[in-house]
Amino acid sequence: MPADSDESTGRGPMTPVLYRVEARHQELADTVTIRIAPVTERLTDPEPGQFEMLLAFGVGEIPISISGLGDGGGELEHTIRSVGAVTKALCTSAVGDLIGVRGPYGVGWDLDRATGHDLLIVAGGLGLAPLRPAMLEALANRHRFGRLVLLVGARDPGSLMFVEELERWRGRFDIDVAVTVDAAPPSWRGDVGVVTKLLSRAPVNFGNTTAVVCGPEVMMRFVAAGLADRGVPPGQIRLSMERNMRCAIGHCGHCQLGPEFVCKDGPVFPWDRMEKLMLVRER
Amino acid sequence: MAMMLSLDAVAALVDHLRNDGRKVIGPVLRNATISLDEIDGVDDLPAGWTEHQDGGSYRLERLDRPELFGHATPALPWKSWLYPPRTMLMRANRDNGSVTIEKPTPGAEPFAFFGIRSCDVHALDILDRVFLDPADPTYTARREKLFVVAATCARPGGTCFCVSMGTGPAPSIGYDIALTELWAGDRHEFLARAATDRGRALLGRLEGRAPTEADLAAADHLVGNATQNMGRQLDPTHPTAAAERYEHPQWEAVARRCLACANCTMVCPTCFCSTTEDTTDLSGAVSERWRRWDSCFALDFSFLAGAPVRSSTKSRYRQWLLHKLVTWHDQFGTSGCVGCGRCITWCPVGIDLTAEMTALALDPGGPS
């Protein structure tokens, strides 16, 4: 019978909990990171790669990945690109505003299973946001992994996020960071081109690598295929998929991707479960 | 526990259910169909009516005797009572920077489903797998209190194929009481079997006699007949064969006919998809979230980053059929189809999933 964790708290699975916007940081012209903290009830701490449903009251509710965790007080960070009504409302929310939160949902990056492997993190555009907590976790447990490599692709230098952090990581001897952009002004000193180009240069032992990838679907497909070609076991290539989502608990049916519910079976999937599906158009 | 009931005893059965405070939902004549609605007593049942069902067509027909259950599946699915077309999820009141969230308490009136067929009972079992974990409050509250009086199908419809799906025609799971309508000449009786304590308790309150061997044989015979008379069939190996034929030309063929009207999903007893809508009052202080039935045939359903993922009708029909018959197994350990045939009958252009599946399975159809 119903084993509903929410039963104990008296909430339905679709009832949000109130969080307050604590801080707001403009990452890019259209992208904002908000830090939110529980007003009273506190949700379970999320794993890197999981997401939450954020509700802008009267506007709507959408899935947003965790882009960072606070320092133990139950704070959550979310990095949101304003593309429509709800994201706009969240991006323009002010410090002190209340939003509704449900979650955390889904399967995260599961770095535990990468212990002993080289760890390759590949981000395209906004995809860096859900990968940031993975990066932070890897850094916090640096000894558990072999090489740690971060490859970042962006449209142009101006649309790179978390620039200061990237700079800091770039300065560390125990991580390799490479950044490429699709188009760049002459002043740009980094790589130009799609992120797949960086793969061959990634200083990892492909046969013993776990790769976590997030970005637009095509980018993930090429990266995953490229990594598989180079010998990364398909089960160790993990992608974070995106689908329209209304409930995040497998009731609304929107996020189906073949046999998978992206909300509860994902959003992070190994490449061996995605490869065939991603080749089917309009799947 | 089994018992033979007269029509009066069946009437008393309905009365008891009502007197126990249940809303009794059953088949009724409505808008030239056998539909579903609340009934006040057996008199509301479509006695003496059956129907002819075929792809895209449904016509009522008269029977020459007043059978209560002489029809096949009703026009609409039972799911509406457990999973209403619209449900409020929450209401938020905003006032000066503070927000209070109200969660509606699911109005849990106890229901009884009266005369539900085995395929539709199996459909409830399938919905349970969707909505009981994690628990949807509305569904759970209503489902837990539901009393199920099933009826054995004597006259399967022209689009029925429960035998192929292993879901009928005789009720096998999920009922409190199952009735089999029997005629011996003019004698009109019902073989009632109870499968739960509350079913047995309720039968215990009725007058009746013990069934004879002949009664039981008659019931078996009726089931045997119905089994022989299925209007359609679906080869259980076909879905597996067709599972990965994503680019089969048959998808294009069906898409030329398919209206993407969503009737098939709306009438299907197991289709469960929904969407949410946020509404605000004019002051903006009160906002509500509603859930309403949605369909994989709606364009918006797969909207993502500027465009629907499944924009062609081909891909939407493919999603529906493959979900129903193939991926449902991966997700819920069962087929999503119980063979009730509604989607065939109620498709305005008569698209028949059994025929589509056969076409997909029999011909590899070029590269998949």
Added chain:
Amino acid sequence: MNSGAGSRPKLAVWKFASCDGCQLTLLDCEDELLEVAGRVEIAHFLEASSARLAGPYDLSLVEGSITTAHDVDRIQEVRAESKSLVTIGACSTAGGIQALRNFSDLDELLSVVYATPSFLSTLDTSTPISDHVPVDFELRGCPIDKRQLLEVIGAFLAGRKPNVPDHCVCVECKARGNPCVLVAHGTPCLGPVTHAGCGALCPAFNRGCYGCFGPMESPNVESLICALTEMGMPPEDVDRVFHTFNAWSEPFRHAGRREERP
């Protein structure tokens, strides 16, 4: 449209060629009208008020189609004065019933109705507003549905997307618990190709949908015509049923035998 205290958003209602029914829908919101009037400043709404406040307007509701040279200019002015412009009803979103002129010879029509047609100045087409200016949202229906109108106004005030789904009438029909009249009675019904919004009124009254909300998001008119023809509907009736209040919208325009005038 954010409104601080004292600065209520300004609402304007404009009329072009139409029957007035869609703007009347606003006055038909009896329970909400005074609240609407409190939330927004009704700056221009000639059916309801003699007062005319100057623009710019936060939200303009536009009823009616463009049928005269003067209106071609007037809609430009309305657009220039409006932050958001929402067209309401089949006339403004599809040209309305008066777009039937687009299929026939105007002079002939004029002479049927008027003894001295030379007194009239009118264009030979009736076209939707979106043919002339950018439109922020189109609310369908002949007439529009009052719940949907309130929803659109509410959504604009709250800065959210209106909950006005583009799927077909059948979805509403089934949610309402109607058995399908097409299947069960053999009654021709345009529900499968018609935009939702009415709440599946006609099937609830044992009648086939006659398409007053215009085409749905992905109408398969060809397939429905096959089905209607099989049910025995003669081609001239197929033609008529698609050529009413949304005749000029694609793909109804090309349904049946009546082709677009070259």
Added chain:
Amino acid sequence: MTHKAKPSRTLATSELARVEGEGAMRVEIRHGRVDEVQLNIYEPPRFFEGFLRGRRYSEPPDITARICGICPVAYQMSACRAIEDALGLQVNGQLRELRRLLYCGEWIESHVLHIHFLHLPDFFGLDSAVDLAGINRPAVERALALKKIGNELIELIGGRAIHPINVRVGGFYKVPTRRELVAFRPKLEHAREMAAEVVELVGGLDFPELEVEHEMVALRHPREYAILDGRITSDGGLDITEQEYPEHFVEEHVEHSTALHSQIRARGTYLVGPLARYRLNSDRLTTVAADAAGAVGLTSDCRNPFRSIVVRAVETLDVIEVGLAIVDAYDEPDRPHLEATIGAGTGHGATEAPRGLLYHRYTLSDDGVIADAVIIPPTSQNQAAIEDDLARYVQANIGLDDEDLRKGAEVTIRNHDPCISCATHFLDLTVVRT
């Protein structure tokens, strides 16, 4: 005399507010005398009569409803009756009663709208009902409640308040159950109370003096205050069937307007609408309505168009009372509609739209396709009378400054509730003084 006549002054309003639809008005004053008044109707023509050719006999109820969103039922009723006349179909008994009940709903809705939203603000010098709510909120709330009941009645029988979907040649697609109608009774009772209060409210207003002399034309029925059917009668002795309408009325197309002017052959200008109806039929009012009219001093010889607001209120009360009687006597008909046998013929239908007589004529060919259609809405019929009123009003108030004169002139027009969109039109005021 040192005082020189002002050469010319021009006042213009681009749209005349609070008439449904739009139009313009031009008044020329020469040497202190009204020289010419034109009610300019230049809303783009919509060619209904043209579109109807070639449609099936079953289509006009839906198509002609779209002529006017304020009185679609009137169009549907006149259309049905004209086509039924052509097909030789008689819709009687409970189906006729249901049609009347539907029509009552429209009268309530339309009259209450006109009284409170379009007309009453004038009497208080206000711009709108919303402003009126500022000084008398209960009256506006009552109006909204009453109007809502009218709309709900239309929805109950017609399916939708604007452009009902349930009306067809021969009757309805589906008829309401007795239970549904009886359940509506309490609302009508409440409406009756409210309507009586409205009669009191508008009966007590101050009315400018104005007497008009037009011949008054309205339907008359042997027993009822005619709405749906009857003979076309006038206080000038006219007493004809609807079929005889074309012999007695002519329409002409004047240059300044897209509305056609209608005239009684050889007699000229006439008036239709509440004043005319009341004048010809006040003896057919229900007791409740007659008493209420008596209490506010409304007599059947009333010729002051400003008092039409009182007539509307009395008529509102009357149709509510009529509606109650229909509900009480309702017995669900066996069939929702009569089947027509298709054949060639010409048919006429005249009913009383809230604004006055609405006449339709259809000629059908033997396959039931429309060969010819004629629709004469009340506004066309009243246009000459309205212009005449305007001339009188302006003449009588020539001393007022232009702004006041314009306001008064607008009110004069609104007395007749010209449903401009029936004639499909738009108004604008210009006063030229030379």
